[in-house]
Amino acid sequence: MKNNHDTGHRGLFRTVALISAVFAMVMCVLIVVNYIQVKRTDPLNTPVMKALVERLQGNPGDDQLRQQIRELDLLARKAFFTTQWQVRMGGYLLFFSLLIAVICLKYLEMREKPVPEAPQGEKTDFWNDRNINRSWVAYTGIGIVVLALVLGTLTHLELGKRLEPAGLLMGGNNATFNAGNANNAGNADNADSGKRRVAVAVVTEGYPSAQEINANFASFRGPGGDGIALKQNTPTSWDGKGMKNILWKTEVPLPGFNSPIIWNDRVFLTGASETTREVYCFDLNSGKIIWKFPVDKIQGTPAKAPVVNKETGQCAPTMTTDGRRVYAIFANGDLIALDMDGKKVWAKNLGLPANHYGHSSSLVMYHDLLIIQYDQRGAGCVMALSGKTGEVAWKTSRNVRISWASPILVNTGSRMELILVADPLVASYNPADGKELWKMECISGEVGPSVAYADGVVFSVNDYAKLAAVEIGDPPKLLWEDNEYLSDIPSPLATGKYLFLATSYGTVVCYDARKGTKYWVHEYDTPIYASPILANGKVYLLDKKGVMHIVKADQTYAVVGEPQLGEGSVCTPAFASGRIVIRGDKSLFCIGKP
């Protein structure tokens, strides 16, 4: 009786298991079909819907058609989500039917446990099995190696070799489809990834002699960027409002805080708004705009101008020139080379710099290499591009924070050095190949002022940090430091004997360059943003209201003159023989005796 009852139980469980299994299988098929259906249909892009939308575009005032589209759209969405719900519910049903089947089968398995039986016949041939296993382990090993090699060969793209130089050659955060340059990346012939420095052979061309450079004012703060204008007979008296000793005054079309540069009888600067960027060439003699070039249509230029500080603007970096071409860079990473007649030679976007105030490091030339300090968040670097082609000659990564300072080029007597400053260090590089020569950690914060240099000593300064005098060498030596007066915008100016430090709160200090003792301190009422320039034994300090404080470069404070521009200015003046070119808030002034 009990056996019959037991058999009945088992039969019931077997039947339930069978029904559940069949049900699960049906559900499985339905889910697969439903899934394929969902995958194949795109409810919002059916031909009917497209046709209706096209009709509506032709007749936008047809409200009935609009309503019809809405209803169709709603239906399509309902159908889509219903199908999804069906898949989800199907999944639950599948799971629970399988669960029931498993429970039933487990029950049966436990009830129908077979009596253990010794295997009939011969024992397993251990040695044979193991030999087979061993052989197949060997085959598997060989198979894995072959498969890996085939896969590796088929999919190997030399990505590493392409990526490193591509990081240099391509630009533009939006330059997603800039394939041409990426292919050029393969031309890199020397990628020293370990030192994070890359050098590439580039086309070279002639470059100006030292005499030519010194005769001009080809970059921010003069030749080499050290704030020394090798000019005589510089004006000391003028009046902008009364146009006394003002040779000409020309309004600059677009605003900008970059300073003018001068090459022979031409003055260059840039202007930009959020939508327009332009390069201007002025005639030094007449002040007329000889040409202007709109900087646009550069591959990789971000669609929107970067958000920048209003005191930095979209074109804070000063241009540079080698007398063959002029070069300009903008806050969005656009870099352009134009010939002296305003024709584009090459242009590229270096990638939107991650810089919350806006990129402001000015350009400088070394021979035929255009040097760019591109210290941005997480990816600081300095690089040199061929002036002729824009190809990257070298790039050196820098483990520094964002910097707003500009590079300077100095002749130490034994070699040329490119000196850069950024939190946390002052570092020197060989301008020919980008190799780091020395560095010293002596600065911090958001560094704005560039370094000054004279007689083997580099001076770095930043607000909330310190003023440091570093004797160059390997290793460099800290001569002295001070933190009483600090600058956050104007760069210091060094002569062999003195260091002049102007601050944005209007105080100017003269130090003994070797010892750091203060000779004099003078407080002006007006902030000073322009960097001081030494010319003809005098220091030219332009304050924000446009008053030029001309003092003797001496250990005693002696005013030579305080002429007024008649317009505010934050730009550093450029010097030509017997003339000074100053960019005011709106106009460009040329000062000199008529």
Next chain:
Amino acid sequence: MKKIRVIFIFVVLLSLQFMNAYGVQRFPKPDFESGYLQPETLQPSARAGLLAIMDVSVLALALALVSWLVLKKRSRTGVFWTSVFSLAYFGFYRQGCVCSIGAIQNVTLALFDKSYVIPLAVLAFFILPLVFTLFFGRTFCAGVCPFGAMQDLVSFRPQKPDPRLNAVLGMMPYIYLGLAVLYAATGSDFIICRYDPFVGIFRFNASFGMLIFSGTLLVSGIFIARPYCRYLCPYGVLLNWASRFSWRHLTITPDKCIQCRLCEESCPYDAIDIPVVDLNPEGRSVTARKLILVSLLVPFFIVLGGWTGSRLHETLAGVNGKVRLAKILLEPERYRDQPEPFEVTAYKSSGKPLTVVYDEAAGVLRRFYTGGWLLGCFIGLVFGMILAGRLLTRYSTDYTPNKGACFSCARCVDYCPVEKNGTKEVKP
């Protein structure tokens, strides 16, 4: 009366809980003229800490219980029901996370990324099963791992797999382990979690592809017991190594083996070492020569594996998001006719310079190059050791569990007619 009072107090206390309903913001959030938007109020997961403690406690208790059931009680039924509980708790209730298998990646990431702090619960999930295995064998696999439990449930008609299949698939867990460690160490991906075949079932949200994968595993599991555990599980590799040195491991017979052969077919995992008494027919000297040759070749296998791995590093690095993005940006023409990939859209909105993307991707590639070498060396070493292992023979007269491969499920125990101090009768 007293009962009514108790109920009344209980109801009052319960109604106090409704006070929480008044815990809403009483004043509207201010509107900022600057356009600042108030962030969404996040509801902290208040139970997370408690659940983590509970998870670790349940894990420890389950491990202790299964170890006791296996070694002391020698109860297959007990192990089975514990595994059902583990499946319900760790699988369906805790939705397969955290799990010891995936914890490998957290531990690896913690070792290679200083900024990553591994949660203690995850560390416990990684360590506890290993410690228990060192003492008692793979009792974790037997009744605590929800993956194993799920596969065990469907193992209705297990067949002894062909030695060739064992040889081919036996290498897979090592490769999977190596890849999982490589991807975690490079911060690329947690592939064990991404390709977890069962977590989608636990959460009822499996993608179609994963459903096919898990379905295939479960259906094949009807005939090949625990396919994931034997041919894929990376944690199983570590447990296998630990189990070889286990202090007390499950034995088939509690006393002396009577050579009845009843247990010979009992293990669905082919984890019983059968007695080997006959000498190797190929002769000792031949085997010795082969062993020496393989031992000498192990360094070669390591170098070959490393070199092969290094050749594969770009392919391997393709999983990394930074490399994938850089590849798309480098080869835009390949994607021109396709909708813009999500990563490109995200990158564009980030404002990140292209140079940074390439530099980062190049850095990842360099790490993968080193990682490729190490992965290849590891696989080469494993291959050499397995091959050498196949040449070594441990002669024995008894049926014993293979300590490395045995899941300590205690199936074989039910088949053994020997009692501790005599012979038991097997009831039909």
